[in-house]
Amino acid sequence: MSANPKEKVFVIDFGAQYAQLIARRVRECKVYSEIVPYDIPPEEIRSRGASALIFSGGPSSVYQKGAPVPDAGIFKLGLPVLGICYGHQLLARELGGRVEATGIREYGKTGLKVIGDSILFEGVPLEQAVWMSHGDSVVEAPPGFQVTASTGASPVAAMEDLERKFFGVQFHPEVIHTPMGMEVLKNFLFSAADLLPSWTMVSIIEKAVEDIRAQVGNEKIICGLSGGVDSATAAVLVHKAVGDQLTCVFVDHGLLRKGEAEQVEDKFRRHFHMNLIHVKAQDRFLSRLKGVTDPEAKRKIIGEEFIRVFEEVARELKDTHFLVQGTLYPDIIESGTRDAAVIKSHHNVGGLPEDMDFTLVEPLRDLFKDEVRVMGEELGLPEEIVWRQPFPGPGLAIRIIGEVTAEKLDILREADDIVVGEIKRAGLYREIWQSFAVLPDIRSVGVMGDERTYAYPIIVRAVTSEDAMTADWARLPYEVMERISSRIINEVRGVNRVALDISSKPPATIEWE
Numbered sequence: 001m002s003a004n005p006k007e008k009v010f011v012i013d014f015g016a017q018y019a020q021l022i023a024r025r026v027r028e029c030k031v032y033s034e035i036v037p038y039d040i041p042p043e044e045i046r047s048r049g050a051s052a053l054i055f056s057g058g059p060s061s062v063y064q065k066g067a068p069v070p071d072a073g074i075f076k077l078g079l080p081v082l083g084i085c086y087g088h089q090l091l092a093r094e095l096g097g098r099v100e101a102t103g104i105r106e107y108g109k110t111g112l113k114v115i116g117d118s119i120l121f122e123g124v125p126l127e128q129a130v131w132m133s134h135g136d137s138v139v140e141a142p143p144g145f146q147v148t149a150s151t152g153a154s155p156v157a158a159m160e161d162l163e164r165k166f167f168g169v170q171f172h173p174e175v176i177h178t179p180m181g182m183e184v185l186k187n188f189l190f191s192a193a194d195l196l197p198s199w200t201m202v203s204i205i206e207k208a209v210e211d212i213r214a215q216v217g218n219e220k221i222i223c224g225l226s227g228g229v230d231s232a233t234a235a236v237l238v239h240k241a242v243g244d245q246l247t248c249v250f251v252d253h254g255l256l257r258k259g260e261a262e263q264v265e266d267k268f269r270r271h272f273h274m275n276l277i278h279v280k281a282q283d284r285f286l287s288r289l290k291g292v293t294d295p296e297a298k299r300k301i302i303g304e305e306f307i308r309v310f311e312e313v314a315r316e317l318k319d320t321h322f323l324v325q326g327t328l329y330p331d332i333i334e335s336g337t338r339d340a341a342v343i344k345s346h347h348n349v350g351g352l353p354e355d356m357d358f359t360l361v362e363p364l365r366d367l368f369k370d371e372v373r374v375m376g377e378e379l380g381l382p383e384e385i386v387w388r389q390p391f392p393g394p395g396l397a398i399r400i401i402g403e404v405t406a407e408k409l410d411i412l413r414e415a416d417d418i419v420v421g422e423i424k425r426a427g428l429y430r431e432i433w434q435s436f437a438v439l440p441d442i443r444s445v446g447v448m449g450d451e452r453t454y455a456y457p458i459i460v461r462a463v464t465s466e467d468a469m470t471a472d473w474a475r476l477p478y479e480v481m482e483r484i485s486s487r488i489i490n491e492v493r494g495v496n497r498v499a500l501d502i503s504s505k506p507p508a509t510i511e512w513e
């Protein structure tokens with residue numbers, strides 16, 4: 001689906017660390033936004049109905065050979081443009097100004113002085129702190145532009161051409177270290193570009209329902225339900241669109257957390273009156289995983305087996321060719337091309353086979369996780385589902401390093417239940433993005449009572465994050481760590497040691513495999 005709202009802002013991506021953050025901030029202003037590559041043809045920008053453009057920052061210098069430059073036709077579309085950092089320098093250079101490597105780098109908090117009247121700085125203090133990260137500087141604005149702000153090292157820290165509605169800022173309005181950043185963005189969206197804050201959850205749901213109906217028609221459709229917020233929201237949304245044409249399939253692959261299968265079945269049967277099939281496939285998955293130690297191989301096997309189960313269910317239901325996936329916008333961004341029709345391996349269940357018989361319906365593909373949560377709430381999903389921490393499709397299999405066995409699954413399930421239980425008890429469950437246990441493929445010596453033990457350690461992983469693209473290890477209080485550690489060692493047989501993972505993403509990932 002495409003959200004296809006009336007007004008959309010394209011973030012032209014010049015390789016920025018922050019392109020995604022810019023799109024999120026625009027959406028927080030209730031204007032739909034998506035990220036497009038810098039070499040997008042101007043005709044496509046027009047045909048896809050962009051209302052305004054934001055040029056992102058980027059790691060290059062505008063003078064570097066091969067530095068990304070958009071088609072010059074982009075400036076003739078008559079659309080308002082806001083250039084940020086590299087985008088600001090690019091505007092300056094492409095439109096006849098001067099950019100120089102002044103030798104003075106500005107990095108971090110910098111004092112900015114607003115000069116004269118300016119739409120972008122309307123209502124913000126004349127002197128403010130902004131966040132900078134650049135080596136080159138615009139030293140002369142192009143013809144038609146007014147300089148509207150400067151800093152110690154950037155004579156043209158902001159500029160605007162009101163006639164063409166072109167704006168440039170050297171600083172980053174999208175990061176929280178620029179306190180007035182959102183004001184500047186809003187001024188661009190609502191005063192300069194004349195957009196309206198009309199992209200609300202109700203309008204998103206209405207449009208999504210329309211799109212699903214258009215795609216599915218009168219056909220039958222199945223939806224894999226994992227119990228997580230994405231698949232649950234996707235299921236409820238599709239049910240709203242096509243009612244009983246939908247059958248939800250909950251596959252218990254035996255790699256779930258403690259009590260999870262019962263909870264999911266109970267929640268869905270009780271709260272939502274949908275067709276639900278519960279497939280108990282523990283043995284089947286476990287036997288296919290026997291002897292497999294390579295992480296990617298595990299993912300592929302699990303992804304493939306999921307699809308085989310769905311295909312079998314679809315055959316029984318007859319004439320069912322559509323499969324709902326809770327793919328989110330970050331998956332699309334990570335897979336590189338927004339309009340890639342077929343499946344990429346890291347989508348929801350990980351490693352889907354290429355020869356599958358389904359057409360995918362991905363009603364959440366334009367949304368970030370926090371937006372999905374708002375949608376889930378709006379659709380009436382219970383809090384335990386909406387605020388459930390993310391859990392990967394391949395489940396505990398990618399948290400057991402090495403071969404997955406029934407014995408290891410039992411150990412990990414018990415340990416994981418303690419980690420999550422203690423995090424909840426400490427009131428930290430919502431503010432922590434994910435918290436779980438990992439079972440590595442090593443053992444160490446310990447002493448219990450007077451006995452020597454030779455048993456597994458459990459690694460505790462807890463991270464904070466906004467969208468799983470980056471993450472930091474959560475600073476858990478010592479008392480919480482102490483309870484987790486002593487309970488796991490005392491209560492979980494086969495474990496004699498607890499360690500804490502204190503790695504951020506990047507360079508580590510959230511999951512261990």
Ligand code: XMP
Binds near residue numbers: 392
């Ligand atoms: P990583 O480990 O790459 O994970 O930092 C980022 C986020 O994605 C989740 N994840 C998955 N989710 N199927 C899923 O549905 C998968 O195959 C998969 N692999 C990782 C992970 O839990 C984290 O939230």
